[in-house]
Amino acid sequence: MNFQTYLDIFRNRRIGAMLMLGFASGLPLALTSGTLQAWMTVEGLDIKTIGFFSLVGQAYIFKFLWAPLMDRYTPPLMGRRRGWLLLTQVGLVLGIAGMAFCPPQQALWMLAALATLVAFLSASQDIVFDAYSTDVLRPAERGAGAAVKVLGYRLAMLVSGGLALWLADRVLGWQQTYLLMAALMGVGILTLLWAPEPDVPARAPRSLEEAVVGPLRDFFARPGAWWLLLLIVLYKLGDAFAGSLSTTFLIRGAGFSAGEVGIVNKTLGLAATILGALFGGTLMVRLGLYRSLMLFGVLQAVSNLGYWILAVTPPHLWTMGATIAVENLCGGMGTAAFVALLMTLCNRSFSATQYALLSALASVGRVYVGPTSGYMVEAWGWAPFYLGTVAVALPGVMLLWAMRHTVHRYEAQAREAIA
Known part of the structure; x- marks a missing residue:
C-alpha cells in the first residue's frame, strides 16, 4: 500500500x-x-x-x-x-x-x-x-x-x-x-x-429488553471479555496520571508563569494532539490495530519522561514547549488507536449502547486519578511522581501484549463483518 x-x-x-x-x-x-x-x-x-x-x-x-x-x-x-x-x-x-x-x-x-x-x-x-x-x-x-x-x-x-x-x-x-x-x-x-x-x-434489536440486555450478553459471551475491560481501563491510565496535575506542575513545580503555561500548554498542546491523532490515524492504515496500539502505548509511556526532565532541570520555555509537544503528540496517536479499538469491540446491532458503556469505563481512570495524584505528589514530590506515571502506563502495554492474539482476532472478525 x-x-x-x-x-x-x-x-x-x-x-x-x-x-x-x-x-x-x-x-x-x-x-x-x-x-x-x-x-x-x-x-x-x-x-x-x-x-x-x-x-x-x-x-x-x-x-x-x-x-x-x-x-x-x-x-x-x-x-x-x-x-x-x-x-x-x-x-x-x-x-x-x-x-x-x-x-x-x-x-x-x-x-x-x-x-x-x-x-x-x-x-x-x-x-x-x-x-x-x-x-x-x-x-x-x-x-x-x-x-x-x-x-x-x-x-x-x-x-x-x-x-x-x-x-x-x-x-x-x-x-x-x-x-x-x-x-x-x-x-x-x-x-x-x-x-x-x-x-x-446492522439488525436493530427486536425489543427494548433485547436492546438493554443484548449488549451485555453479547460482550460477556466473548472470550477474554473481562480482560478486555481491564485493558480499556489501563491503556490510557499513565497518560491520565501525567495530565491530571500538569497545569499545576508547570506553574508551581516547574516555575513557569500562568501566561507562559496558557500560551504553550493550551495552544501548542491542542495543535500537537490534533497532529498526533491525524498522524496516528495515517500510520494505522499500514500498521493495523494491534501494532498501532502497542507502538503508541509505548510512546505514551515514554513521553511522560519529559515532565520528569522539567522537574529536575531549571525552567526553560523551549524545554516546556518540547515536553508539551511530544507528550500531546503521543497522546493523540494513542487516542486514535484507542478509539479504533472501541469501535472494533462493538457489535453493530448494539453499537450505541456498547460504545457508550465502553467509553464510560475508559473515563474511569481519567475521572478518579486526580485525588490519587495529589496524594502521590504530596508524598513523593514531582520528579518521582512523573517517573511513577511511566510505571503506571506499563501494565496496560504488557496486558495488550498478552492479549495480542485476542486483538488480532477481533480485528479480523471486524473485517469479515464488513466484507
Whole structure:
C-alpha cells in the first residue's frame, strides 16, 4: 500500500462525515460549561450559583442509560443512526438559540433548564455519532476516522470556547454569539444530507429488553471479555496520571508563569494532539490495530519522561514547549488507536449502547486519578511522581501484549463483518 493510498483514506465521504459531524458533536460542550460560566461571571452571578451550573454536565456521565433506546428505535427519517442525529441536532439548534434569550440575571431558571436540555441532547448526539462511526467506517478506515473525529471535535471546542468568548466580549455580545453558535450546528444537519449509510446495515434489536440486555450478553459471551475491560481501563491510565496535575506542575513545580503555561500548554498542546491523532490515524492504515496500539502505548509511556526532565532541570520555555509537544503528540496517536479499538469491540446491532458503556469505563481512570495524584505528589514530590506515571502506563502495554492474539482476532472478525 503506497502513500497515495493512505491519503485516499482521508478523501472519502465516510471520513468527511466524521470531520463535520465531529464538529457538530464538539460544539455544544463549552456552551453549557466554560463559555456559559464566563457569561454568568460577566453578568455578576455569585460563585455558588456558577458552581451549581456545573451539574448540567451530568448527562455526559450517564448517557449509557438511554443509549439502548437509540439502538432499539428507528426515527421515520434517514434511518436508525442518521435519523437520531437529525433529531438531536435540530433540538440543539433550538436549545442553544433559546439560551441566547435567557440573560443570567433576568431568566436564570429558564437558562438552567435550557442548558440541561442542551447537555442532554449533546450527550445523546455523542451516543449516536459514536454508533454511526462504528457502523459506517470500514476497519481500515477506523484509525483515520478516529483522528478526524478528534480534529472536528477539538476545532468545535475552540470555536465555542475561545472564539465565542472573544466574539461575545469584543464584537457581538452574548445573545448574538449564542445565536451564531446555534446556526453553526447547521453544519451537522447539512452533513447528514450526504453522509453515507453503512455498507452492510446492522439488525436493530427486536425489543427494548433485547436492546438493554443484548449488549451485555453479547460482550460477556466473548472470550477474554473481562480482560478486555481491564485493558480499556489501563491503556490510557499513565497518560491520565501525567495530565491530571500538569497545569499545576508547570506553574508551581516547574516555575513557569500562568501566561507562559496558557500560551504553550493550551495552544501548542491542542495543535500537537490534533497532529498526533491525524498522524496516528495515517500510520494505522499500514500498521493495523494491534501494532498501532502497542507502538503508541509505548510512546505514551515514554513521553511522560519529559515532565520528569522539567522537574529536575531549571525552567526553560523551549524545554516546556518540547515536553508539551511530544507528550500531546503521543497522546493523540494513542487516542486514535484507542478509539479504533472501541469501535472494533462493538457489535453493530448494539453499537450505541456498547460504545457508550465502553467509553464510560475508559473515563474511569481519567475521572478518579486526580485525588490519587495529589496524594502521590504530596508524598513523593514531582520528579518521582512523573517517573511513577511511566510505571503506571506499563501494565496496560504488557496486558495488550498478552492479549495480542485476542486483538488480532477481533480485528479480523471486524473485517469479515464488513466484507
